[in-house]
Amino acid sequence: MSQPDFDDPDLPLAELFAAWPDMAGAFMDKRMLCPGCLIAPFHAITDACLEYDLDEDAFRDELQARIKP
Template identity: 90%
Template sequence: MPQPDFDDPDLPLAELFAAWPEMAGAFMDRRMLCPGCLIAPFHAITDACLEYDLDEDAFRAEVQARLKS
């Protein structure tokens, strides 16, 4: 199975966490309950940011930085 595209705005969080388990830390650091949530297969980063009232661009930049390290 090919690696998912992180920049895909419709990438489900469940696929994000399956491909990059270490990304769960970025969510947990902000007290987001997305890792393990039953809605993770249906929500993308955009949805999570709306739900938690976060700046999506800033959060994506933080997650992307973790992805590169």
């Protein structure tokens, strides 16, 4: 199975965590409860940033740094 598109604005968090498990640490470092949340299959990064009042561009940059080439 191919990796999902990280830049897809509608990528559900559950799929993000399944494809890149290390990204859960970035969420937990910010005390975000997204990893393991029942809403993760329905929320995307944008939704999480809105919920936790985070700068989405800065957070995406942090997440992008965790993707291994």
